[in-house]
Amino acid sequence: xxxxxxxxxxxxxxxxxxxxxxxxxxxxxxxxxxxxxxxxxxxxxxxxxxxxxxxxxxxxxxxxxxxxxxxxxxxxxxxxxxxxxxxxxxxxxxxxxxxxxxxxxxxxxxxxxxxxxxxxxxxxxxxxxxxxxxxxxxxxxxxxxxxxxxxxxxxxxxxxxxxxxxxxxxxxxxxxxxxxxxxxxxxxxxxxxxxxxxxxxxxxxxxxxxxxxxxxxxxxxxxxxxxxxxxxxxxxxxxxxxxxxxxxxxxxxxxxxxxxx
Amino acid sequence: xxxxxxxxxxxxxxxxxxxxxxxxxxxxxxxxxxxxxxxxxxxxxxxxxxxxxxxxxxxxxxxxxxxxxxxxxxxxxxxxxxxxxxxxxxxxxxxxxxxxxxxxxxxxxxxxxxxxxxxxxxxxxxxxxxxxxxxxxxxxxxxxxxxxxxxxxxxxxxxxxxxxxxxxxxxxxxxxxxxxxxxxxxxxxxxxxxxxxxxxxxxxxxxxxxxxxxxxxxxxxxxxxxxxxxxxxxxxxxxxxxxxxxxxxxxxxxxxxx
Numbered sequence: 001x002x003x004x005x006x007x008x009x010x011x012x013x014x015x016x017x018x019x020x021x022x023x024x025x026x027x028x029x030x031x032x033x034x035x036x037x038x039x040x041x042x043x044x045x046x047x048x049x050x051x052x053x054x055x056x057x058x059x060x061x062x063x064x065x066x067x068x069x070x071x072x073x074x075x076x077x078x079x080x081x082x083x084x085x086x087x088x089x090x091x092x093x094x095x096x097x098x099x100x101x102x103x104x105x106x107x108x109x110x111x112x113x114x115x116x117x118x119x120x121x122x123x124x125x126x127x128x129x130x131x132x133x134x135x136x137x138x139x140x141x142x143x144x145x146x147x148x149x150x151x152x153x154x155x156x157x158x159x160x161x162x163x164x165x166x167x168x169x170x171x172x173x174x175x176x177x178x179x180x181x182x183x184x185x186x187x188x189x190x191x192x193x194x195x196x197x198x199x200x201x202x203x204x205x206x207x208x209x210x211x212x213x214x215x216x217x218x219x220x221x222x223x224x225x226x227x228x229x230x231x232x233x234x235x236x237x238x239x240x241x242x243x244x245x246x247x248x249x250x251x252x253x254x255x256x257x258x259x260x261x
Numbered sequence: 262x263x264x265x266x267x268x269x270x271x272x273x274x275x276x277x278x279x280x281x282x283x284x285x286x287x288x289x290x291x292x293x294x295x296x297x298x299x300x301x302x303x304x305x306x307x308x309x310x311x312x313x314x315x316x317x318x319x320x321x322x323x324x325x326x327x328x329x330x331x332x333x334x335x336x337x338x339x340x341x342x343x344x345x346x347x348x349x350x351x352x353x354x355x356x357x358x359x360x361x362x363x364x365x366x367x368x369x370x371x372x373x374x375x376x377x378x379x380x381x382x383x384x385x386x387x388x389x390x391x392x393x394x395x396x397x398x399x400x401x402x403x404x405x406x407x408x409x410x411x412x413x414x415x416x417x418x419x420x421x422x423x424x425x426x427x428x429x430x431x432x433x434x435x436x437x438x439x440x441x442x443x444x445x446x447x448x449x450x451x452x453x454x455x456x457x458x459x460x461x462x463x464x465x466x467x468x469x470x471x472x473x474x475x476x477x478x479x480x481x482x483x484x485x486x487x488x489x490x491x492x493x494x495x496x497x498x499x500x501x502x503x504x505x506x507x508x509x510x511x512x513x514x515x516x517x518x519x
Contacts, residue, residue: 030437030441034437034441038441038444038445038448039448041462041463042448042449042452042453042463043453044460045459045460045461045462045463045464046448046452046453046454046458046459046460046463047309047312047453047454048458048460048461049312049315049454049458049460050309050311050312050315052315053311053312053314053315055311062460181296181297181300184297184300184301184304185300185304187304188300188303188304188305188307188308189304189307193308193309194308194309198311199307199308199310199311200306200307200308200310200311203307203308204307
């Protein structure tokens, strides 16, 4: 029990450090806020006429539809920023000092992910406020907004774990930074920006089965429609799947790093 | 040839060659400038392709509409990267040695920004190859020439912008500002849809954003015939952007030298 409390304290300390680090380095914070906000603004203004297409789902406005995409984009980028910061720690030898300390190795990764979770929650609240300011109607009310923040926070942890695995395996910030374009590939091949039935093949089929689309739908439902048990279950299962993949790969990468020194 | 130009041209050529050497020595450095616009081009086509059903796009193929934006995105990124490279040269002290040389300031700037114009042809070539492979309309030789002029012109303007910021902040940490500036300028145009479909603030911004003129000049060949009416505003904009931003960059060089 004492060990668990000690590890929880380490995770909290490293998490707080991770959040402070992000706000101190504009190059880590900017992608989480600037790029998704900019794309949200431009896509809403530029492609907003899409709501007039016959097959487009019933929504109050294109911003209502796009908000979930911006949130997921932001938490994917928060995960990537967390991975970059972890890789920088590895390059600078900070993580080696943590390895030498009498703390659980997994607490080191979980500490980073706690910070990513906090950033995910902050970005979710930011986009909820943006939505309120620009007239988004949250169909499911306060409860729905809480659910959106929860999904985005959990998704940030899941995506952060994948970025952490890459950072631990490569040990170089430039490699994790190189994943930046891949984030957009994954986003474009999901329903983050448009309904699958209006996308072109083969992207439409990929988007239909892309687990990221289920997470996006989980975040979007409270805004544009109603939350259903099936939708929530699909979103949760997808997040768990991403997290299991990321944490499994992180464990393997950590073991390899400790073995090779 | 103008005697002054004849004297200084070899210096400009040497600086351009030095910048171009980086492509051979660090080919990976060119990848982000190529990859990002290509991913956006393919992604936007796949996602927003059905927008043309709204009408007014001048084509039924969204890829033909969006290719111009991606070309300018590529040239914007490449131009901004020139600013990052200059910031690196400033940090490393190489630029101080250049300032101590007898080369006039405009020659130093010209060598740096002209390399950007040439390097911008790399993402343009990749984008056009990918674009034609997925059905972008052939713009005709005149349309293609105008697209290349637009790409090289905007890359020169973006390089001037990047250099002005590099000379102001003297650190590579200013890179996001260089790239985000061009990103905003290129996207806040008629990038996703024609002006009549733009909503709210974007309609106003796209109308006053000078890059909209460049985009419409580059885009016209892919949508139909090239006209002088759609061409001259783009050409004037490029000249004006380069003149204004080069003036800022030159002021930066002079301040640094003082």
